[in-house]
Amino acid sequence: MLKNGVFITFEGPDGAGKTTVLGEIVKRLEEKGVSVVATREPGGIRIAEKIRNVILDNEHQEMDSRTEALLYAAARRQHLAEKVLPALQEGKIVLCDRFVDSSLAYQGMGRGLGMDEVMSINAFAIDGTMPDLTIYFDITPEEGLQRIGKNEAREQNRLDNESMRFHKNVYEGYQKLLKQYPKRIISVDATKPLLEVTENVWKIISAQLNQE
Numbered sequence: 001m002l003k004n005g006v007f008i009t010f011e012g013p014d015g016a017g018k019t020t021v022l023g024e025i026v027k028r029l030e031e032k033g034v035s036v037v038a039t040r041e042p043g044g045i046r047i048a049e050k051i052r053n054v055i056l057d058n059e060h061q062e063m064d065s066r067t068e069a070l071l072y073a074a075a076r077r078q079h080l081a082e083k084v085l086p087a088l089q090e091g092k093i094v095l096c097d098r099f100v101d102s103s104l105a106y107q108g109m110g111r112g113l114g115m116d117e118v119m120s121i122n123a124f125a126i127d128g129t130m131p132d133l134t135i136y137f138d139i140t141p142e143e144g145l146q147r148i149g150k151n152e153a154r155e156q157n158r159l160d161n162e163s164m165r166f167h168k169n170v171y172e173g174y175q176k177l178l179k180q181y182p183k184r185i186i187s188v189d190a191t192k193p194l195l196e197v198t199e200n201v202w203k204i205i206s207a208q209l210n211q212e
Helices: 018-033 046-057 065-089 101-108 115-127 139-150 164-178 194-211
Strands: 006-013 037-038 093-096 135-138 185-189
Touching: 006 065, 006 101, 006 139, 006 194, 018 037, 018 135, 018 194, 037 065, 046 093, 065 093, 065 101, 065 115, 065 164, 101 115, 101 164, 115 139, 135 164, 135 194, 139 164, 185 194
Parallel strands: 006 093, 006 135, 037 093, 135 185
Antiparallel strands: none
Protein backbone atom coordinates (compact mmCIF):
# COMPACT_ATOMS: atom_id res chain seq x y z
CA MET A 1 0.00 0.00 0.00
CA LEU A 2 1.51 3.32 -1.04
CA LYS A 3 2.09 5.99 1.56
CA ASN A 4 3.73 9.38 1.62
CA GLY A 5 3.92 10.10 5.34
CA VAL A 6 6.66 9.00 7.74
CA PHE A 7 6.18 6.21 10.26
CA ILE A 8 8.40 6.50 13.35
CA THR A 9 8.21 4.10 16.30
CA PHE A 10 9.58 4.36 19.83
CA GLU A 11 10.78 1.13 21.44
CA GLY A 12 12.47 -0.02 24.63
CA PRO A 13 12.05 -1.81 27.93
CA ASP A 14 9.46 -0.66 30.44
CA GLY A 15 10.53 2.45 32.32
CA ALA A 16 12.79 3.75 29.53
CA GLY A 17 10.94 7.09 29.29
CA LYS A 18 9.90 6.77 25.66
CA THR A 19 6.28 7.82 26.28
CA THR A 20 7.38 11.06 27.94
CA VAL A 21 9.90 11.87 25.21
CA LEU A 22 7.37 11.11 22.49
CA GLY A 23 5.07 13.73 23.97
CA GLU A 24 7.85 16.32 23.93
CA ILE A 25 8.73 15.52 20.30
CA VAL A 26 5.10 15.91 19.28
CA LYS A 27 5.04 19.41 20.82
CA ARG A 28 8.15 20.42 18.91
CA LEU A 29 6.83 19.11 15.60
CA GLU A 30 3.51 20.88 16.09
CA GLU A 31 5.33 24.13 16.88
CA LYS A 32 7.02 23.81 13.50
CA GLY A 33 3.67 23.33 11.80
CA VAL A 34 4.22 19.64 11.06
CA SER A 35 1.09 17.50 10.81
CA VAL A 36 1.75 14.75 13.35
CA VAL A 37 -0.27 11.88 14.83
CA ALA A 38 0.79 10.45 18.21
CA THR A 39 -0.47 7.00 19.12
CA ARG A 40 0.43 3.85 21.04
CA GLU A 41 0.33 0.07 21.00
CA PRO A 42 -1.53 -1.84 22.07
CA GLY A 43 -4.29 0.72 21.79
CA GLY A 44 -4.66 3.99 19.95
CA ILE A 45 -8.23 3.27 18.83
CA ARG A 46 -11.37 1.91 20.50
CA ILE A 47 -11.10 -1.78 19.57
CA ALA A 48 -7.36 -1.96 20.21
CA GLU A 49 -7.74 -0.26 23.60
CA LYS A 50 -10.26 -2.94 24.59
CA ILE A 51 -7.79 -5.64 23.57
CA ARG A 52 -5.10 -3.79 25.56
CA ASN A 53 -7.27 -4.02 28.67
CA VAL A 54 -7.64 -7.77 28.20
CA ILE A 55 -3.89 -8.32 27.67
CA LEU A 56 -2.64 -6.17 30.54
CA ASP A 57 -5.32 -6.92 33.16
CA ASN A 58 -3.61 -8.21 36.31
CA GLU A 59 -6.49 -10.64 36.82
CA HIS A 60 -5.67 -12.49 33.58
CA GLN A 61 -2.67 -14.39 34.95
CA GLU A 62 -3.80 -17.60 33.25
CA MET A 63 -3.37 -16.15 29.75
CA ASP A 64 -1.44 -18.46 27.43
CA SER A 65 1.67 -16.96 25.80
CA ARG A 66 0.46 -17.68 22.28
CA THR A 67 -2.92 -16.15 23.06
CA GLU A 68 -1.09 -13.05 24.28
CA ALA A 69 0.97 -12.85 21.07
CA LEU A 70 -2.13 -13.26 18.91
CA LEU A 71 -4.02 -10.56 20.82
CA TYR A 72 -1.16 -8.11 20.33
CA ALA A 73 -1.16 -8.89 16.60
CA ALA A 74 -4.94 -8.42 16.41
CA ALA A 75 -4.76 -5.05 18.17
CA ARG A 76 -1.89 -4.06 15.88
CA ARG A 77 -3.83 -4.87 12.74
CA GLN A 78 -6.90 -2.86 13.72
CA HIS A 79 -4.78 0.08 14.86
CA LEU A 80 -2.80 0.02 11.62
CA ALA A 81 -5.85 -0.20 9.38
CA GLU A 82 -7.93 2.35 11.24
CA LYS A 83 -5.39 4.95 12.32
CA VAL A 84 -1.80 4.56 11.11
CA LEU A 85 -2.22 3.83 7.41
CA PRO A 86 -4.87 6.54 6.81
CA ALA A 87 -2.61 9.11 8.51
CA LEU A 88 0.39 8.06 6.41
CA GLN A 89 -1.66 8.25 3.24
CA GLU A 90 -2.57 11.82 4.19
CA GLY A 91 1.15 12.64 4.39
CA LYS A 92 1.30 12.93 8.18
CA ILE A 93 4.14 12.01 10.53
CA VAL A 94 3.05 9.12 12.75
CA LEU A 95 4.84 8.66 16.07
CA CYS A 96 3.90 5.36 17.66
CA ASP A 97 4.79 4.22 21.18
CA ARG A 98 5.68 0.55 20.40
CA PHE A 99 5.05 -1.53 17.29
CA VAL A 100 6.03 -4.98 16.02
CA ASP A 101 9.51 -4.91 17.60
CA SER A 102 7.84 -5.02 21.01
CA SER A 103 6.14 -8.31 20.16
CA LEU A 104 9.41 -9.76 18.91
CA ALA A 105 11.19 -8.78 22.14
CA TYR A 106 8.43 -9.44 24.68
CA GLN A 107 6.69 -12.49 23.25
CA GLY A 108 9.45 -13.79 21.01
CA MET A 109 12.26 -13.59 23.57
CA GLY A 110 10.54 -12.78 26.86
CA ARG A 111 7.95 -15.54 26.55
CA GLY A 112 10.28 -17.84 24.66
CA LEU A 113 7.97 -18.25 21.67
CA GLY A 114 10.77 -17.50 19.20
CA MET A 115 11.27 -14.25 17.34
CA ASP A 116 10.76 -15.82 13.91
CA GLU A 117 7.52 -17.45 15.06
CA VAL A 118 6.16 -14.19 16.45
CA MET A 119 7.20 -12.35 13.29
CA SER A 120 5.20 -14.83 11.21
CA ILE A 121 2.07 -14.03 13.24
CA ASN A 122 2.65 -10.33 12.78
CA ALA A 123 3.54 -10.54 9.09
CA PHE A 124 -0.14 -11.27 8.44
CA ALA A 125 -1.19 -8.37 10.68
CA ILE A 126 1.11 -5.66 9.33
CA ASP A 127 0.92 -6.76 5.66
CA GLY A 128 4.32 -5.34 4.75
CA THR A 129 4.10 -2.12 6.76
CA MET A 130 7.28 -1.44 8.74
CA PRO A 131 8.52 1.77 10.38
CA ASP A 132 10.70 4.15 8.40
CA LEU A 133 12.63 4.76 11.62
CA THR A 134 12.67 3.17 15.06
CA ILE A 135 14.22 4.84 18.08
CA TYR A 136 15.31 2.39 20.75
CA PHE A 137 15.57 3.69 24.33
CA ASP A 138 18.38 1.71 25.88
CA ILE A 139 18.13 1.07 29.62
CA THR A 140 18.83 -2.01 31.73
CA PRO A 141 15.84 -3.96 33.08
CA GLU A 142 16.99 -3.22 36.64
CA GLU A 143 16.95 0.55 36.16
CA GLY A 144 13.75 0.52 34.11
CA LEU A 145 11.83 -1.42 36.75
CA GLN A 146 13.25 0.80 39.47
CA ARG A 147 11.83 3.83 37.65
CA ILE A 148 8.44 2.13 37.33
CA GLY A 149 8.40 1.46 41.07
CA LYS A 150 8.94 5.16 41.78
CA ASN A 151 6.29 6.35 39.31
CA GLU A 152 2.97 6.14 41.17
CA ALA A 153 1.08 7.68 38.25
CA ARG A 154 2.00 4.88 35.83
CA GLU A 155 -0.45 2.04 35.27
CA GLN A 156 0.72 -1.20 36.84
CA ASN A 157 0.03 -4.06 34.44
CA ARG A 158 0.43 -7.80 34.12
CA LEU A 159 3.86 -7.58 32.47
CA ASP A 160 5.25 -5.53 35.36
CA ASN A 161 4.78 -8.56 37.60
CA GLU A 162 7.04 -10.79 35.52
CA SER A 163 10.38 -12.05 36.81
CA MET A 164 13.68 -10.27 36.30
CA ARG A 165 14.65 -13.16 33.98
CA PHE A 166 11.70 -12.29 31.73
CA HIS A 167 12.75 -8.64 31.53
CA LYS A 168 16.38 -9.59 30.88
CA ASN A 169 15.23 -11.81 28.02
CA VAL A 170 13.22 -8.89 26.61
CA TYR A 171 16.34 -6.72 26.79
CA GLU A 172 18.32 -9.41 24.98
CA GLY A 173 15.62 -9.52 22.31
CA TYR A 174 16.00 -5.82 21.67
CA GLN A 175 19.77 -6.20 21.38
CA LYS A 176 19.22 -8.83 18.67
CA LEU A 177 16.86 -6.49 16.81
CA LEU A 178 19.45 -3.70 16.90
CA LYS A 179 21.88 -6.01 15.12
CA GLN A 180 19.26 -7.31 12.72
CA TYR A 181 17.97 -3.88 11.63
CA PRO A 182 20.95 -1.49 12.01
CA LYS A 183 19.69 0.93 9.35
CA ARG A 184 16.17 1.22 10.76
CA ILE A 185 16.75 1.11 14.53
CA ILE A 186 18.82 3.85 16.20
CA SER A 187 19.70 3.49 19.87
CA VAL A 188 19.73 6.33 22.40
CA ASP A 189 21.05 6.16 25.96
CA ALA A 190 17.88 6.37 28.06
CA THR A 191 19.83 6.63 31.33
CA LYS A 192 20.74 10.25 30.53
CA PRO A 193 18.68 13.16 31.91
CA LEU A 194 15.29 13.55 30.23
CA LEU A 195 16.17 16.80 28.46
CA GLU A 196 19.34 15.27 27.00
CA VAL A 197 17.47 12.19 25.80
CA THR A 198 14.81 14.41 24.21
CA GLU A 199 17.47 16.46 22.42
CA ASN A 200 19.15 13.33 21.07
CA VAL A 201 15.84 11.96 19.81
CA TRP A 202 14.96 15.31 18.25
CA LYS A 203 18.24 15.33 16.30
CA ILE A 204 17.62 11.81 15.00
CA ILE A 205 14.05 12.56 13.92
CA SER A 206 14.99 15.91 12.35
CA ALA A 207 17.68 14.19 10.28
CA GLN A 208 15.16 11.55 9.16
CA LEU A 209 12.56 14.12 8.12
CA ASN A 210 15.14 16.15 6.23
CA GLN A 211 15.93 13.06 4.15
CA GLU A 212 12.34 12.52 3.14
